[in-house]
Amino acid sequence: MIYVKKIFIILAFFLGLAVMLMGLSFVFMPKNNMSEFGMEEVSANGILGEKENTIDVLVLGDSESYSSISPMEIWKDTGYTTYVCGTSAQPLNYTVTMLYRAFEKQTPKIVILETNTIYREVTKSSALKTKIANYFSIFQYHDRWKSLGWHDFIGKTNFTWTDDYKGYRYNSSIAPSTKKDHMRGTAVIAKIPELNIRYVEEIKSFCDENGAKLLLLSAPSTANWNYSRHNGIQNLADEIGCEYIDLNLMNDKLKIDWNTDTHDKGDHLNHSGAVKVTRYISEFLSETELLTDHRTDAEYAKWNNSLKNYESVVGKS
């Protein structure tokens, strides 16, 4: 009887703790997706402010993703709606979080995963922390105690903001790459950490369950990409049964000029490089015949407004 009582007290204690953490998570969760409300990674989280079920293509990955793919260019060329949920140095555990978050209100038909993130080490510690933070957002937003207001205790969550660039980060500066022939052929296969493989498998099965096609895409980068990594991703793509496009091997089509198309010596593309990559992706998306052109659809009128804002900064190409 004493043991039963003790077990009951322990269970009640943890239950009480979980309830308190949930309550605090409600209070500390930003009530809007703008930085003024304490939201982190605002441009990627701008997807939360998009109208329900309006995104066709979701892009995930690290800085390579938001430097290489410009959704507004895709919209302009094809009328498909794309959102880049890439963030700086995004590890795969966070990629999975962004994927789930995006699918809460959207049903993209195509998910593009930029592959540089697959080689980013995910420590068990950060994987565990992400998992906990997914259940209790207090662990992610606890630092908001500095800016809490009454609204946080009683207000409803309402994500209203979206990014006119749809997650793309514009950079037009130029710093040429000195690295030549970064894709010299080799049979060496760069090893992907076991935990990362499991994450990619999780992404694949989630996409399958939700009727989305997963595409692995390697954006051009002389600093981050090489043939052994290509081999590693190709093997992984074959194993999980998904399409893989390595843009580093398609320069005859893309015509990336490493003297003018990068802003940090080949690490990331600049806007001119991103336009070339995005043009190729637009063609690819059209060829899939999975998506509909929304340019004349009144439901998507805001996208045309965003395009105007976007072009006012980047210029018409």
Added chain:
Amino acid sequence: MLTFSSYFSIEYLIIFLPVSIGAYAVLPQRFRRLSLLASSYLFFWAVSGKLIAYLIFSTLSVHYIGIWLSGIQDSCDRLLESSPKEQRKEIKAQYTAKQRLVVAFALLIHIGTLLILKYTPFFASNINSLFGLLKIPVTLKIPFFLMPVGISFYTLQAVSYVFDVYRRKIRADFNLLRLALFMSFFPQIMEGPICRYSDTAEQLWSAPKIRQQNLTFGTQRILFGLIKKIVIADRLNLLIKNVFAGYENYDGFVIALVAVLYTIQLYMDFSGTMDLALGTGQIFGMRLPENFQRPFFSKTISEFWKRWHITLGAWFKDYIFYPLSMSRPLKKLTSRARKRLGNHFGPLLAGAIALFCVWLCNGLWHGAGWNYIFFGMFHFALILSGNIVEPFAVSITDKLHINRSGFPYRCMQMIRTSVLVCIGELFFRAPGLKAGLAMFRKIFMDFSLASLVDGTIFELGMDKYDFIIIFISLIGIFFVSVLQERNISLREKISRKNIVIRLGVYYALILFLVIFGAYGRGYVPVDPIYAGF
């Protein structure tokens, strides 16, 4: 495979520790000790990987040396029993010499390994500088060795074991597993406390049952330690790392403030880790030695070192200070000096030599660098000068009718001691001795309150909210410390309250930690400072 870098990593706290406690709790007594040993080795493997070989080697060698010494002592005893009285002195001397050789061999292995791994780069770079000064065209290659975490701690435990066997304070342990558990007990192997075989080996091996009171008290202490480390030490890091990295850009006020904050950080980091170590030990029913006793209530630097890193101080006292001061040459020196300098200053001379050796070792133990040697010498000078001026201070205060036991005087002494400690820690943390001197100079030559007046102090890494939460936390810790100083156990008081209040205390501590902890995006936790020593 589980890997983690400190007692504060999430894998340790929510996977490793609960699983270790759970396994220990469900196993019968004879297996509990083995589960503790397995947990300890698993922990060391998770922290140091293949470098676990050093720990295994150290344990095996110390085990063998203990048995070897014991063998010599037994032969000596047998021979003494069967020998005539007049031969006994000679036999004793012979066997003592043999034992000393064995002890020297043990020191060569253990201290030698530590010296090679930790100090070779320092010595090599200094020899290179010397060659440069003397214009000798030779440059030694500076080697780099990977060191297992905690080597400075378990090596001292190994050496104390050998010395204690040699001094017949303990019998050599023939049970390798018991000795291995003493050497590797996971809550204390990374940062101490430095345990003695006679205090801990047997209680570890007895592996008592987990009791509810131990579990609750231990958990409370762990939570308290987590708050010290994650709320205070890690938050202070935001400012401290910036100022020490670019001290040239800051005025004397900022440098002085950071010297104080770094001292607080070091205390919170180290004593917080000790709370985790001792709290964990308590859960298993073990009483590990305390390493801190409210050091900032000390009235002198001597007292400070009896309250700060107590087990290291005690180790130096037992294995360096006493053997040196009791050595024949220093005894002779003392008796000669006593005749010439009197009863107060006479013994101080020999004591000063032993004290110098202790503080040189203390400085070097903390790290291979001139700033650490300076740190040691700084405290040596303070303690020695304190001993020298003590009679004068007593006579002056008597003449001035100052009540030395009154609160204002004691308070002044505590503040003076804390200020001196902060100065020492400034040199300790500074990126080199030169930088330490430059920072110290700035406190006096470039002092300005401008950053406080215009509020830019809140833009150096910590904003006003960070300062407020640190202040509140420190008030709480001060309150607990005052109670402890008065021998009032807050935990026992809480344990007598009803369950709602008891649970409320747990919830309050956990939620305080969750909300105000400096973790996640934008925070870089401080690496366990003492684990690097």
